[in-house]
Amino acid sequence: MAHQIVVLGGGTGGTLTANRLRRAYGQNEANIVVVDQNDRHIYQPGLLFVPFGLAHPEDIVRPRSRQLLPGIELHVSPVDKVDVVSDSVHLADGTVLAYDALVVATGAVLQPHETEGLTGEGWMERMFTFYTPEGSAALEGALAHFDRGHLVVNFIDLPIKCPVAPLEFCFLADWYFHERKIRDQVKISFVTPLDGAFTKPVSSRALASLLAEKDIELITEFNTGQVDGASGKLVSYDGREVPFDLGVIVPLHGGAPWVSNSPGLGDELGFVITDEHTLQSKASPNIFVIGDAAGVPTSKAGSVTHFEGEVVTENVQRFLAGEPIDGSFDGHSNCFIETGFSKALLIDFNYGTEPLEGHYPTDVGLPLLKESRLNHLGKLMFQWFYWHVLLPGREVPGIKSSMPTSGKKKPVAASSQPVP
Amino acid sequence: MPSKMIAGEDVELTDDGFFVHPEQWKEDMVPDLAKEEGIDTLTDQHWQVIHFMRKEYLEKGEGPTVRVLGKTSGVSVKELYQLFPKGPAKVAAKIAGIPKPIGCI
Ligand SMILES: Cc1cc2nc3c(=O)[nH]c(=O)nc-3n(C[C@H](O)[C@H](O)[C@H](O)COP(=O)(O)OP(=O)(O)OC[C@H]3O[C@@H](n4cnc5c(N)ncnc54)[C@H](O)[C@@H]3O)c2cc1C
Numbered sequence A: 001m002a003h004q005i006v007v008l009g010g011g012t013g014g015t016l017t018a019n020r021l022r023r024a025y026g027q028n029e030a031n032i033v034v035v036d037q038n039d040r041h042i043y044q045p046g047l048l049f050v051p052f053g054l055a056h057p058e059d060i061v062r063p064r065s066r067q068l069l070p071g072i073e074l075h076v077s078p079v080d081k082v083d084v085v086s087d088s089v090h091l092a093d094g095t096v097l098a099y100d101a102l103v104v105a106t107g108a109v110l111q112p113h114e115t116e117g118l119t120g121e122g123w124m125e126r127m128f129t130f131y132t133p134e135g136s137a138a139l140e141g142a143l144a145h146f147d148r149g150h151l152v153v154n155f156i157d158l159p160i161k162c163p164v165a166p167l168e169f170c171f172l173a174d175w176y177f178h179e180r181k182i183r184d185q186v187k188i189s190f191v192t193p194l195d196g197a198f199t200k201p202v203s204s205r206a207l208a209s210l211l212a213e214k215d216i217e218l219i220t221e222f223n224t225g226q227v228d229g230a231s232g233k234l235v236s237y238d239g240r241e242v243p244f245d246l247g248v249i250v251p252l253h254g255g256a257p258w259v260s261n262s263p264g265l266g267d268e269l270g271f272v273i274t275d276e277h278t279l280q281s282k283a284s285p286n287i288f289v290i291g292d293a294a295g296v297p298t299s300k301a302g303s304v305t306h307f308e309g310e311v312v313t314e315n316v317q318r319f320l321a322g323e324p325i326d327g328s329f330d331g332h333s334n335c336f337i338e339t340g341f342s343k344a345l346l347i348d349f350n351y352g353t354e355p356l357e358g359h360y361p362t363d364v365g366l367p368l369l370k371e372s373r374l375n376h377l378g379k380l381m382f383q384w385f386y387w388h389v390l391l392p393g394r395e396v397p398g399i400k401s402s403m404p405t406s407g408k409k410k411p412v413a414a415s416s417q418p419v420p
Numbered sequence B: 001m002p003s004k005m006i007a008g009e010d011v012e013l014t015d016d017g018f019f020v021h022p023e024q025w026k027e028d029m030v031p032d033l034a035k036e037e038g039i040d041t042l043t044d045q046h047w048q049v050i051h052f053m054r055k056e057y058l059e060k061g062e063g064p065t066v067r068v069l070g071k072t073s074g075v076s077v078k079e080l081y082q083l084f085p086k087g088p089a090k091v092a093a094k095i096a097g098i099p100k101p102i103g104c105i
Helices: A012-024 A044-049 A133-145 A165-179 A201-215 A302-321 A374-391 B025-036 B044-058 B066-073 B077-083 B089-096
Strands: A002-008 A030-036 A040-042 A061-063 A072-076 A079-083 A087-089 A097-100 A099-103 A108-110 A149-155 A186-191 A215-218 A222-228 A233-236 A242-245 A246-250 A253-255 A286-291 A333-340 A341-349 A358-360 A367-368 B003-006 B007-014
Touching: A002 A097, A012 A030, A012 A072, A012 A099, A012 A302, A012 A374, A030 A165, A040 A044, A040 A099, A040 A201, A040 A374, A044 A133, A044 A165, A079 B003, A087 A367, A099 B025, A149 A165, A149 A242, A165 A186, A165 A201, A165 A215, A165 A246, A201 A215, A222 A246, A222 A374, A286 A302, A302 A333, A333 A374, A341 A367, A367 A374, A367 B007, A374 B003, B003 B025, B025 B044, B025 B089, B044 B066, B044 B077, B044 B089, B066 B089, B077 B089
Parallel strands: A002 A030, A002 A099, A030 A072, A099 A286, A149 A186, A149 A246, A186 A215
Antiparallel strands: A040 A061, A079 A087, A087 A097, A108 A253, A222 A233, A233 A242, A333 A341, A358 A367, B003 B007
C-alpha cells in the first residue's frame, strides 16, 4: 500500500518538504497531500522592502499550487485539529485525512490583540506592522506622507519571524529619509525588549555600533505593555514611555491556533514541542515539524527552514521504512541584514555557535558581520533562489545544511586569561 | 567569578548576579536575595512565582520568559511587574537561583 503523507501548511517549509518527498517516492509508493488555508504563497522577506517602494505586494505573491510538483495534491481549508491517537487530521471543511506520517509546517501567526491598545485607535493610521501584506502596503503610504517627526520601531517580544527584520527596517528608513533629503527632520528610535541591539554578544556589539553610526537611538529592556495610539506612545510594563509620531510595531507571535486545539502537541505559545536534532514531535514519532511552527531554540527564518528540510525529508523516509531516525540538525541559521545604501551584513550561526566574524561558507566567501555590497546582492538574489531552488527543494552545490566553521574567526572570550 | 555569602553559605555568582550552580540555592536564601533586589516583604505571590520558576527550570533546563510566566504561573504580566518592578523574569530568576532566562535568537 502507498504511504499516506500529509503536510500541514503550504508555505516555505511545507512546499519544500512536499517537493523533496515527491522526488523521493514514486507515484504509487506515496500519496502526498498539502493542506493550506489559502492559495497565496507570499515571499515574506519581500515585505520588508514594500514600505520603501523597493518591492510591490503583487510581485511577492504566487499561487501555492504552482510551487508544488505534479503529483502533490493541494487541499485548501484551515486545519482544525490533529488527533495523535487516531493519526488523523480534521479540517475545518469537515474532511478527515488519515496519515502514516505527518509534517507540520503551519508557521507562526501574529497576535496583535495580545498587546493592550495595539489594534485600538490609531492602528493602521499612525501605527503599522510590515509583517503582513496589508500592513506593509499601508505603511508605504504612511511613510510617503511622513515629512518630519519621530519614527519608532519596536518588536513586543521574541520569538518573532526573522528577528533581524526590525533592525533592517531602521537601517532602510535611515537610507529612505536620506534619499528624500529629510533625514535631519526625522528621529529614528529602535525600541527592544532585549538588553542590547541583538541577542548574542558579538553581533549585538556590531549592530549597536551600526545603529550609533546611523544616528538611530537604541532603547533596550523595554517591555511594551500598552500601545496608546490616541496620544502616540509606547508604555512599558515598568512605566517608561516612548512617544512616537509613526509607530512600526511587530506584534507578538504564536503557533497556528489548531496546535493548541490538539492536546499534547504544543507548548504555552502554540509552537509544537519538537526534538531539536531529529525535528520529530515529542508527542508522536510519526509527526515531524519544520520551520516557524517548531519550538526549537533557533531563529524563525526561511534559511533555517531550508536547512531543516534535509533532515525532515530524510527522517520521514526513515520512519516509514522502519529505520533509525537521523539526529543531525544543528540549528544552522543565516540571515542577510539589509543596512541601506545598497549594503548588507551577513550572520551565520547554530545552536552552539553565536554569529561570528569571518567569511561564509569558507574563507573566500561572503564577509560575515561586515557591511558589503556583495551581501546586498546576496539578499536580492535570495528572492530568485527562494522560488527556483529553495521551494523546489533542489540541492545547492557547496551549501550544506550543517553550519560551516572553516571561515569563522573564534571570539576572544572576555574572561579568558592571557597565556603566560 | 564573584562569590558571595548568602544566608551563611558561599555561593558562586555570574558577573550580573545569577547563580552559576543552581544546586547551591536553598529556600532560606530567598529573603536575602530578595532584599538585594529591593524587595523587603515577600508575599505569597512572590513565593508562587519563585517556586514556579524553580520548577520550570528543573523540568525544562531553562527559566521561562516574562510572556510564558504570564501565561502559565497564574500571575498576570501586569502583576508580575508589580511584584518584581525591575523585570520579573530576570529578578525572579536571580532570587530563584537559576540562570538568566534567554529567549532565543
Ligand atoms: C517581514 C519578514 C521578513 C523576513 N525576512 C526573512 C529573511 O530575510 N530571511 C529569512 O530566511 N527569513 C525571513 N523571514 C522569515 C521566513 O519568511 C519564515 O521563517 C518562513 O517563511 C517560515 O516558513 P514556514 O513554512 O515555517 O511558515 P510559512 O511560510 O509562514 O507557512 C505557514 C503556512 O501555514 C498556513 N497555515 C497556518 N495556519 C493554518 C491553518 N490553521 N490551517 C491551514 N493552513 C495554515 C499558512 O497559510 C502558511 O501558508 C521573514 C519574515 C517576515 C514576516
